[in-house]
Amino acid sequence: MMAMELTYRAFSKKCIDLAPLGISIGAGNETYFCTPKGAKIIGWACVDGIHYCMIRGFGEMVFAVSPMNLAPHYVHPLARTFSDFLRLLLACGNCDALEQAWQWDEAEFQGFLAEYPPTPEQSVVLEQLAQQTGLTPMERPWQYLRDLQTGFAYDKIRYTEDYYDLDMNPDAPQIPPKWEVSFDGGFWSSSGERPGKELPIHKEFDWAGHHWVIPSVYLCGKGMVVDFCMQVEPVATRDFMKKWNLSAEYEAEQQFIQEQQMKLDLDNPMHLEFQSLLHLNGKELHSTHGYGTSFNPCLGPEYVVEDEAKRAVEHYELDLNYAWIILRSSYPWATKRKPEIRRLSVTMIQDEVSIPGPHFRVSAPGDTVTFSYSSQKCTLTVQEYEAKTMDWSRTRDTGLENPSHYVAMSYTVAPELPDGLMNISDCDEGDRPRQAPSAPWQPVPTSCAMVIGVIGGRDGSEAILFENDKQGKLHAACSSLHFEPVEQVEWRMVFQEKQVADVKVDLLP
Numbered sequence: 001m002m003a004m005e006l007t008y009r010a011f012s013k014k015c016i017d018l019a020p021l022g023i024s025i026g027a028g029n030e031t032y033f034c035t036p037k038g039a040k041i042i043g044w045a046c047v048d049g050i051h052y053c054m055i056r057g058f059g060e061m062v063f064a065v066s067p068m069n070l071a072p073h074y075v076h077p078l079a080r081t082f083s084d085f086l087r088l089l090l091a092c093g094n095c096d097a098l099e100q101a102w103q104w105d106e107a108e109f110q111g112f113l114a115e116y117p118p119t120p121e122q123s124v125v126l127e128q129l130a131q132q133t134g135l136t137p138m139e140r141p142w143q144y145l146r147d148l149q150t151g152f153a154y155d156k157i158r159y160t161e162d163y164y165d166l167d168m169n170p171d172a173p174q175i176p177p178k179w180e181v182s183f184d185g186g187f188w189s190s191s192g193e194r195p196g197k198e199l200p201i202h203k204e205f206d207w208a209g210h211h212w213v214i215p216s217v218y219l220c221g222k223g224m225v226v227d228f229c230m231q232v233e234p235v236a237t238r239d240f241m242k243k244w245n246l247s248a249e250y251e252a253e254q255q256f257i258q259e260q261q262m263k264l265d266l267d268n269p270m271h272l273e274f275q276s277l278l279h280l281n282g283k284e285l286h287s288t289h290g291y292g293t294s295f296n297p298c299l300g301p302e303y304v305v306e307d308e309a310k311r312a313v314e315h316y317e318l319d320l321n322y323a324w325i326i327l328r329s330s331y332p333w334a335t336k337r338k339p340e341i342r343r344l345s346v347t348m349i350q351d352e353v354s355i356p357g358p359h360f361r362v363s364a365p366g367d368t369v370t371f372s373y374s375s376q377k378c379t380l381t382v383q384e385y386e387a388k389t390m391d392w393s394r395t396r397d398t399g400l401e402n403p404s405h406y407v408a409m410s411y412t413v414a415p416e417l418p419d420g421l422m423n424i425s426d427c428d429e430g431d432r433p434r435q436a437p438s439a440p441w442q443p444v445p446t447s448c449a450m451v452i453g454v455i456g457g458r459d460g461s462e463a464i465l466f467e468n469d470k471q472g473k474l475h476a477a478c479s480s481l482h483f484e485p486v487e488q489v490e491w492r493m494v495f496q497e498k499q500v501a502d503v504k505v506d507l508l509p
Contacts, residue, residue, distance in 0.1 A: 008082040020121045022095035032067040033162040033169045034074035064099045071171030076102045091137035093118035101145045109142040183220040186291035187308035196220035208500040215316040223332040232323040236269040262354045273351040281342050285331035296323035344508040350500045357493035384410040403431040403481035407489050410476045427490040430480025
């Protein structure tokens with residue numbers, strides 16, 4: 001037998017008290033920050049502010065409003081019509097199961113009904129409800145609720161201003177800021193500048209093993225801003241994380257020595273350092289500063305996607321199935337006035353990368369090391385090799401004791417390699433400064449995170465060149481600093497290479 005349809009207004013005339021079923025009429029008219037705009041409250045659960053309503057614009061669909069839920073799960077539809085709502089009550093015995101069903105699977109839903117069957121008082125009301133309305137219990141109530149809630153467009157519900165007030169609702173969704181790009185603002189602010197005019201480019205090209213998109217450039221008062229979007233395959237990111245045992249849980253604990261860090265940078269599909277040179281109407285524009293952000297939804301929910309990266313990906317309608325590195329570069333105008341854009345191209349120039357080479361040990365002048373580079377056999381010959389001590393007496397007293405022992409070496413290479421191609425560094429990263437000896441009554445710290453970088457650069461000690469007609473170019477390298485004299489140093493060759501040829505890309509004809 002088909003169940004009859006019954007409107008809320010017609011039901012109200014029957015004066016059936018649903019309070020024992022968890023929906024008290026007239027229990028109060030207070031509303032909460034998450035009570036939808038245009039809500040007509042039809043009852044209260046009398047616990048945790050839970051109330052039931054119909055919302056203007058949704059007909060007689062019945063909703064549960066649960067202020068104590070975690071954002072954004074404050075409001076859920078329970079029934080397409082008021083008649084369906086009553087049939088669900090007949091099937092479940094009370095409102096509790098209906099209000100909580102959104103978070104359960106069917107087994108949990110059925111388990112709750114079995115654990116909390118209708119009380120004698122509730123059974124009396126349910127019998128009265130069935131007799132006076134002619135309604136029958138809803139078949140498969142959990143499936144009904146799941147179908148309704150899964151397909152419901154929650155973004156169609158409108159809320160009062162209280163819902164968006166962070167003081168009243170700290171989890172309130174905020175209206176995203178207007179998309180604006182300025183010369184100095186990066187991804188985060190306009191720095192008080194007038195935003196630039198967006199000029200769509202929609203240029204795509206392949207370079208350095210990646211697909212690139214330059215979706216737009218921006219014409220600002222001080223110069224031009226360009227967004228470079230580098231696409232990264234999800235499988236490449238996952239393979240890299242697996243190879244290096246990287247995870248969100250242990251990322252902060254990972255410690256890599258310099259050589260490991262160099263290899264990690266070479267393997268990282270999301271790591272590429274480059275420069276770019278704009279050609280505007282025949283004039284070159286050099287970037288003075290830039291900013292970067294990344295969008296990587298491929299790694300799982302434990303990794304946070306930054307808001308500015310997500311906004312950029314959405315604004316440019318980039319493919320969400322990939323990770324993206326987004327680099328924003330600013331180029332001052334080459335003329336006093338903003339020029340008319342007639343021709344525009346960009347040259348992409350990869351920075352040199354550090355490639356760790358062979359390790360070796362030497363101990364005296366005349367020692368040699370043979371190695372190969374680019375199929376060419378080379379010989380490194382030690383010219384000088386001496387243990388030395390760093391003089392810290394003229395430095396400012398910081399209360400720290402600095403390591404002072406190191407080894408200095410000079411050497412030649414035959415045949416000579418191009419300048420800057422190779423440097424020598426110590427495989428041992430040396431000792432950290434430590435707290436200077438103190439009086440017996442003074443406390444002594446157990447560690448110090450400060451690092452002194454007197455000798456060497458990013459990849460360790462750097463070569464110093466001296467001209468010498470007899471020996472050719474004389475290079476020098478220094479070991480890391482230690483508190484005790486160093487008996488033996490293990491050195492590492494590091495080669496600086498460009499692995500990708502420059503490419504020029506036309507952005508506008």
